[in-house]
Amino acid sequence: MAWHAHAPIGEENARRGAALAFGRALDLLPRFDRAEVVLCLDADPLGPGPDQIRNGRAFAAQRQARAGAARFLRLYVLEPVMSLTGANADHHRPVHPGEFRDIAAWLAAELGAPLPRPDLPEERVRFLRAVAADLLAHRGTALVLAGEALAPELHALAHWMNARLAAPAEAIAPVWPPEQGGPASLADLVAAMRTGQADTLLILGANPAYDAPADLGFAEALRQVPFALHHGLHPDETAALCAWHLPAPHPLEDWGDLRSRDGTAAIIQPLIRPLYATRSSAALLGLLVGQLDLAGHDAVRETWRASRAPAEFETWWRRTVHDGVVPDSATPRLDPPEPRLPELPPATPSGGLALVLRPDASAWDGSFANNAWLQECPRPLTRQVWGNAALMGPEEAARRGLRQGDLVRLEAGGRSIEAPVLPQEGIAPGVVVLSLGYGRERAGAIGSGLGANAYALRRTDALWTVADAGLAKLGRRAPPVLAQEHQKLEGEARELLPLVPLGEALHDAGTSPAHELDPPGFYPDFPYEGYAWAMVIDTSLCIGCNACVLACQSENNIPVVGPEEVERGRDMHWLRIDTYVQEAGGEMRPGFQPVPCMHCEKAPCEPVCPVAASVHDHEGLNVQVYNRCIGTRFCQSNCPYKVRRFNFFGYADGQEYRNQGAPVIAAQRNPEVTVRARGVMEKCTYCVQRISAARRTAEKEKRSIAEGEVVTACQAACPTQAIRFGDLNKPGSEPSRLRREPHHYALLGHLGTRPRTTYLKRVRNPNPALEEGGG
Amino acid sequence: MSATADKPTLPPEASYAGMIGRVADPVLERRPGRRWWIGFGATLLLTLGFAVCLAWLFIEGVGIWGINTPVVWGFAIANFVWWLGIGHAGTLISALLLITRQNWRASINRFAEAMTLFAATIAGLFPIMHLGRPYRFYWLVPYPNTMEVWPQWRSALVWDFAAISTYIIFSILFWYWGLIPDLATMRDRARGRIARYAYGAFSLGWRGSARHWQRHDALYRAMAGLAVPLVVSVHSVVGMDFAASLMPGWQETIFPPYFVVGAMFSGFAMVVTLAVLVRRGLGLQAVITERHFDGMGKIVLAGSVAMGISYLTEWFTTWYGGDRIEYEHLAYLFTGDYAPLYYVMLFCNVLVPQILWLGRMRRNIAVAFVVSIVINIGMWLERILIIWNTLSHTHLPSMRHVFYPTFWDWATLGCSIGLFAFLFFCFVRLVPSVAMHDLNKRLHQEKEARG
Amino acid sequence: MSEGRVLLAEFRDPETLLDAARRARDAGWQGLDAHVPFAIEGLTEALGLGPTRIRLAMLIGGVLSGAFVYWLQWYSAVLDYPVNSGGRPLNSWPVFLIPTFEATVLGATLTGIVAFLISTGLPRLHHPAFAAQGFDRASQDRFFLAVADPEVDAVRLAAALDGLGPLSIREVG
Numbered sequence A: 001m002a003w004h005a006h007a008p009i010g011e012e013n014a015r016r017g018a019a020l021a022f023g024r025a026l027d028l029l030p031r032f033d034r035a036e037v038v039l040c041l042d043a044d045p046l047g048p049g050p051d052q053i054r055n056g057r058a059f060a061a062q063r064q065a066r067a068g069a070a071r072f073l074r075l076y077v078l079e080p081v082m083s084l085t086g087a088n089a090d091h092h093r094p095v096h097p098g099e100f101r102d103i104a105a106w107l108a109a110e111l112g113a114p115l116p117r118p119d120l121p122e123e124r125v126r127f128l129r130a131v132a133a134d135l136l137a138h139r140g141t142a143l144v145l146a147g148e149a150l151a152p153e154l155h156a157l158a159h160w161m162n163a164r165l166a167a168p169a170e171a172i173a174p175v176w177p178p179e180q181g182g183p184a185s186l187a188d189l190v191a192a193m194r195t196g197q198a199d200t201l202l203i204l205g206a207n208p209a210y211d212a213p214a215d216l217g218f219a220e221a222l223r224q225v226p227f228a229l230h231h232g233l234h235p236d237e238t239a240a241l242c243a244w245h246l247p248a249p250h251p252l253e254d255w256g257d258l259r260s261r262d263g264t265a266a267i268i269q270p271l272i273r274p275l276y277a278t279r280s281s282a283a284l285l286g287l288l289v290g291q292l293d294l295a296g297h298d299a300v301r302e303t304w305r306a307s308r309a310p311a312e313f314e315t316w317w318r319r320t321v322h323d324g325v326v327p328d329s330a331t332p333r334l335d336p337p338e339p340r341l342p343e344l345p346p347a348t349p350s351g352g353l354a355l356v357l358r359p360d361a362s363a364w365d366g367s368f369a370n371n372a373w374l375q376e377c378p379r380p381l382t383r384q385v386w387g388n389a390a391l392m393g394p395e396e397a398a399r400r401g402l403r404q405g406d407l408v409r410l411e412a413g414g415r416s417i418e419a420p421v422l423p424q425e426g427i428a429p430g431v432v433v434l435s436l437g438y439g440r441e442r443a444g445a446i447g448s449g450l451g452a453n454a455y456a457l458r459r460t461d462a463l464w465t466v467a468d469a470g471l472a473k474l475g476r477r478a479p480p481v482l483a484q485e486h487q488k489l490e491g492e493a494r495e496l497l498p499l500v501p502l503g504e505a506l507h508d509a510g511t512s513p514a515h516e517l518d519p520p521g522f523y524p525d526f527p528y529e530g531y532a533w534a535m536v537i538d539t540s541l542c543i544g545c546n547a548c549v550l551a552c553q554s555e556n557n558i559p560v561v562g563p564e565e566v567e568r569g570r571d572m573h574w575l576r577i578d579t580y581v582q583e584a585g586g587e588m589r590p591g592f593q594p595v596p597c598m599h600c601e602k603a604p605c606e607p608v609c610p611v612a613a614s615v616h617d618h619e620g621l622n623v624q625v626y627n628r629c630i631g632t633r634f635c636q637s638n639c640p641y642k643v644r645r646f647n648f649f650g651y652a653d654g655q656e657y658r659n660q661g662a663p664v665i666a667a668q669r670n671p672e673v674t675v676r677a678r679g680v681m682e683k684c685t686y687c688v689q690r691i692s693a694a695r696r697t698a699e700k701e702k703r704s705i706a707e708g709e710v711v712t713a714c715q716a717a718c719p720t721q722a723i724r725f726g727d728l729n730k731p732g733s734e735p736s737r738l739r740r741e742p743h744h745y746a747l748l749g750h751l752g753t754r755p756r757t758t759y760l761k762r763v764r765n766p767n768p769a770l771e772e773g774g775g
Numbered sequence B: 001m002s003a004t005a006d007k008p009t010l011p012p013e014a015s016y017a018g019m020i021g022r023v024a025d026p027v028l029e030r031r032p033g034r035r036w037w038i039g040f041g042a043t044l045l046l047t048l049g050f051a052v053c054l055a056w057l058f059i060e061g062v063g064i065w066g067i068n069t070p071v072v073w074g075f076a077i078a079n080f081v082w083w084l085g086i087g088h089a090g091t092l093i094s095a096l097l098l099i100t101r102q103n104w105r106a107s108i109n110r111f112a113e114a115m116t117l118f119a120a121t122i123a124g125l126f127p128i129m130h131l132g133r134p135y136r137f138y139w140l141v142p143y144p145n146t147m148e149v150w151p152q153w154r155s156a157l158v159w160d161f162a163a164i165s166t167y168i169i170f171s172i173l174f175w176y177w178g179l180i181p182d183l184a185t186m187r188d189r190a191r192g193r194i195a196r197y198a199y200g201a202f203s204l205g206w207r208g209s210a211r212h213w214q215r216h217d218a219l220y221r222a223m224a225g226l227a228v229p230l231v232v233s234v235h236s237v238v239g240m241d242f243a244a245s246l247m248p249g250w251q252e253t254i255f256p257p258y259f260v261v262g263a264m265f266s267g268f269a270m271v272v273t274l275a276v277l278v279r280r281g282l283g284l285q286a287v288i289t290e291r292h293f294d295g296m297g298k299i300v301l302a303g304s305v306a307m308g309i310s311y312l313t314e315w316f317t318t319w320y321g322g323d324r325i326e327y328e329h330l331a332y333l334f335t336g337d338y339a340p341l342y343y344v345m346l347f348c349n350v351l352v353p354q355i356l357w358l359g360r361m362r363r364n365i366a367v368a369f370v371v372s373i374v375i376n377i378g379m380w381l382e383r384i385l386i387i388w389n390t391l392s393h394t395h396l397p398s399m400r401h402v403f404y405p406t407f408w409d410w411a412t413l414g415c416s417i418g419l420f421a422f423l424f425f426c427f428v429r430l431v432p433s434v435a436m437h438d439l440n441k442r443l444h445q446e447k448e449a450r451g
Numbered sequence C: 001m002s003e004g005r006v007l008l009a010e011f012r013d014p015e016t017l018l019d020a021a022r023r024a025r026d027a028g029w030q031g032l033d034a035h036v037p038f039a040i041e042g043l044t045e046a047l048g049l050g051p052t053r054i055r056l057a058m059l060i061g062g063v064l065s066g067a068f069v070y071w072l073q074w075y076s077a078v079l080d081y082p083v084n085s086g087g088r089p090l091n092s093w094p095v096f097l098i099p100t101f102e103a104t105v106l107g108a109t110l111t112g113i114v115a116f117l118i119s120t121g122l123p124r125l126h127h128p129a130f131a132a133q134g135f136d137r138a139s140q141d142r143f144f145l146a147v148a149d150p151e152v153d154a155v156r157l158a159a160a161l162d163g164l165g166p167l168s169i170r171e172v173g
Helices: A012-022 A052-061 A097-110 A122-137 A152-165 A186-195 A218-223 A237-241 A281-288 A296-305 A310-323 A372-376 A394-399 A491-496 A547-555 A563-567 A688-700 A713-717 A734-739 A768-773 B002-006 B016-028 B034-060 B075-099 B103-107 B109-130 B134-140 B156-189 B193-202 B210-243 B255-282 B290-321 B324-335 B339-357 B359-363 B365-391 B407-430 B436-450 C014-026 C043-047 C054-080 C093-120 C135-139 C154-160
Strands: A027-030 A037-041 A074-079 A091-094 A142-146 A169-172 A200-204 A227-232 A244-247 A256-259 A265-268 A354-358 A390-392 A406-412 A415-423 A431-435 A470-477 A499-501 A533-538 A576-584 A587-595 A614-616 A622-624 A723-727 A757-760 A762-764 C006-011 C032-035 C143-147 C168-172
Touching: A012 A027, A012 A152, A037 A097, A037 A122, A074 A122, A091 A122, A091 A587, A097 A122, A097 A152, A097 A354, A122 A142, A122 A152, A122 A768, A142 A152, A186 A218, A200 A281, A218 A237, A227 A237, A256 A296, A265 A296, A281 A296, A296 A310, A372 A547, A394 A415, A415 A470, A491 B324, A533 A734, A547 A576, A547 A713, A587 A762, A713 A723, A723 A734, A734 A757, B016 B156, B016 B407, B016 B436, B034 B407, B075 B103, B075 B109, B075 B156, B075 B210, B075 B255, B075 B365, B075 B407, B103 B109, B103 B290, B103 B436, B109 B134, B109 B156, B109 B255, B109 B407, B134 B156, B156 B193, B156 B210, B156 B436, B156 C093, B156 C135, B210 B255, B210 C032, B210 C043, B210 C054, B210 C093, B255 B290, B255 B365, B255 B407, B290 B324, B290 B339, B290 B359, B290 B365, B324 B339, B324 B365, B339 B359, B339 B365, B359 B365, C006 C014, C006 C154, C014 C032, C014 C043, C014 C143, C014 C154, C032 C043, C054 C093, C135 C143, C154 C168
Parallel strands: A037 A074, A037 A142, A074 A091, A200 A227, A227 A244, A354 A431, A390 A415, A499 A762, A533 A757
Antiparallel strands: A027 A169, A256 A265, A390 A431, A406 A415, A406 A470, A533 A723, A576 A587, A614 A622, C006 C143, C006 C168, C032 C143
16 A cells, blocks of 8 residues: 655755755745845745734734834845845845846855856846845844745755845754655656556545646556545536545534644644535545544544653643643744855746746645635736636736637646736746636536636646746637726826835824814814724735635625626625736836725715615714615715625625525525615625624623724734724723824825724835935 | 797697697507607617516626726616716706796606606616625615614715605606696597596596696696706705715715716716607607707707816816825726727717707707717716726725626616616507697797798 | 576687677676687686685695605604614705605696686586587587576677677577
């Protein structure tokens, strides 16, 4: 019996790079909370993936633009396609993947490595020189991160530079795979399948028939296996080729355990009894080793009992299950040896068209393709929903005579796929980008048949960058579905999301009329004697991850409407992340602006409602009375923020998209929140059900609601704590404090709406050496 | 216009009985011709189509239209404003021309009022169809209810509801009161028993008594006096649906008068269209003469000039005001997604009617017909563009989205025109299309003037 | 409305009718009326009919309706169900005037209609005058003078109308 493992999005390059540098496998965990200058070479520490929350939180701790005490790290990013990290950088340069070798070498040399300095264009040299100077000036707090797409040698070079800079990073032995006795590779398995060595194959929770690199030919090899069995959540592409498919329980339906990035272990306890007749993988593996009735619960207990004294186990077990985390289980920090300077990899051609493959922010490697919430969640930056597209820079597209929505054929290694073009800022010339996880044939009712399958062009020797890809215009069109069509802010419109340098932001220069919170008006003041709820969103901290959008969706029973409806311009998200690009310091910089309801004190939506369905409550909430609403939509037409959402069809109630009306999906709804009917307007309520719950608790205890007691769903989910909610009548509450910041502003404040949701301007921390010279 | 008032518009050899015969005979004596049956059948089909549109709308929901998250208003509101605008001319012709003693109105006021009635009724359907939950429209009415809530009086839609329901009730009464003496005439001329009874009942037993006439005249003139401010208020309120908002391109003080002028303009254009058709269809060349077209042409021309001035004022104040979003809106009108339609609208509403400066063209019935149709296309475009341009291009660029009409959008608009025509086909066969008593009064005056 | 005997004199044109009416009025006869196909200027004066108070009724009806609707808005928005609607004052009087105006017009109109019906006695589908031969032309091209004075008979009427050439003189009722 042999054990093989396959993960389409792995960390081989990073591991091999660590081995090159340190002689053994090590994971280096960056510590943003101790960093002041960070350089990312195609690394995306803030992007989707297992590190996003930890890195995001630490990054936010170091991006606090506050008049009292500002801590603001500077972030440089060089990458072929703008990632979330790149979007939040102070300086961003799109770089062709072939250039990284020379850039890394040049930087290492500048930091003192005995390497020949490669020839680089003057503009690039000026940029790198400024970055290197900044890094060196912050020894001890400067950090260089290399992305998985870079060659192992470049990872080793980054380790060398970090050692040189005494960078704030912690080394641990990799949590997975184990250093000895780990699984063999998928390539070995395919070889065994081809030769007939593998006559019985059990596939647990993997879908290699879809997501293995195309050159392996896994699907064909699988057909030659006499007995193949697939165990997984869904009957997917692999299951279709196997003799048997065994349904697995969802992780939330069964006992289990897991380890986080730094090794901390957690016990998973089921949230619900299994909905279907499923068997866990523990039960299946138990059968294989002769334990005929092994349950997940027993297997997990046995695993953890092994290392514990029998007398204290029960107590330990109960506490751990209660806490959710195994105490002190993090992998011990190691003191890594001095990294060796690696041999440089051979130069890669930087000409030709490079196809860059990336995990998808929603579908990831394809395993989340059938999740309707994720599919309808606009991808960061592109704002595309329900599919993927061939991304390229606007200049590149123009040079090739391509418009948004033109279908192109992408070719590499004799295989080809078709995808629509989507021009996007921040992509290097000569690069076309495609995200993984699409083109699935058997994902389910939601995920099948969406987008283009990038795995078809992926090769074992080119997992992330396929050099010399071919691109041909097909003459047909298939415009991608975008949740936001216009992103550019020019001229005075930049007041909507001001992008200001750190020094300027904290210097109180008076409020511009467009940002006035309380412009003069005719209307009387309404007193708010109890609570006055308000929200302040720090746009500097918003990394654009969409966690708030989905948290809101799950909390508030927001229905999925499907691609056709989104294409018509209809969507139901109560909270959206407006993404704007504007010129700053000589480059186009994106910014994220989460927009929930503003809960205006002088709400334009209220006086226009003929039936008083949109009214104000005594705590300043702009409430929508669903059963009073007759659907005139006057409120939305008069809302300058356009935050209201209308049930054009019974999206949640009778006319659902695809399988969204299934009882099992209805069962996931939050019982605290009304499900809205057709013809009714709805919108953000500041999670009024949570306010109401807190009020009940407080009243029972005969006290007032404490600061921080009400946490909205979006606020709870935000990894960077960019969203702050509280009572304006308490001078010490978070919103009250943030409203006193000099860079606080009201969106469209000059309209006199007096919004309760307000913003802090997006602050950047440019390097003066680059800003003046133009980089 | 005053010149028209003094100049005789009716043929000198005309007699009272002759005039009545011309108007009443097509209804009472002549059988409907083939053309009428074809028109009646076709518009009946469209009316059934309208019923299908309504049924599908109520089954599926307003999602069958092209409206979307930012552009939550669409055809329904544009159609409403358009139809209501058309529904203004009839009352204006009757009332304003009555008060200003423009007695040539007698030839056209009846069918113009019928037009008002049909158009205003169809207009009144659209805001209800537009609702997400149309079966709850009566929540706009203030009545004591178990929910213990009232309409929200600050909403322009409540004003709308008050204004339009008042207007429709008023228009029905005004039209009917003007019709009563003619119904008596029809009763007295009808030969069929059913017709006699029906006309007799609807004429309320009118016997032309001097007392009837005195009170009729007092009431009718007082109603005409009320009609003018009412008509002005109704379309002002419709203008305020937009103006009493915060949106760029809507929040303009010029909107109420501009809407009233627009309504008059499109309404008169529709009167011209119908006058051409009624005149030809019923053979009323002696009753509706070139002079009438001359008079209406002058009003349409004045409307066009007023519209042009309104557009200019809008552009100027936006430019002069210097507000970012208003300025962007202005630029969007001329260069945005709907710019071609905007140019077509300007062509239809401002440029084409200028041909009416020439008296020869005003009196040319074919020209009048074409111009009036062009104007009504232009005015429909104006209404939809007011909605599209503002809602597609709002304050936040993130929420900008273009409206794409669906089949049901077009079908509902087209079938509503069919319904209007259907009602008109019924109208011309059931009641005299011209106010006979007013016509003969006018004839009497002209005879007196001639001595 | 006199229910008794009515004399009807028929004329071909309005001018003659006006002359006849003036003669009848000057003779001091009671119960004068005319049946004509269209409104004729001066006919009311010629017959000596008093002024109508329809417009006064309309004014009163309109003002009362308007006042009621303003009160209704004030009562519902300020007293009965006060809600904070966009921070506007509870008594938003400038906009309350709009429904008030519409109510005034509607109230005046409906009052006028009712006043008309009361003062004319309509609807009344049957009337003795309809029985008169040729009365169906009263709504078309004939002009009738009606005299309902018990002291006047057809002969006196014919004598009074001497020279005006009535087409006929009939008695109905």
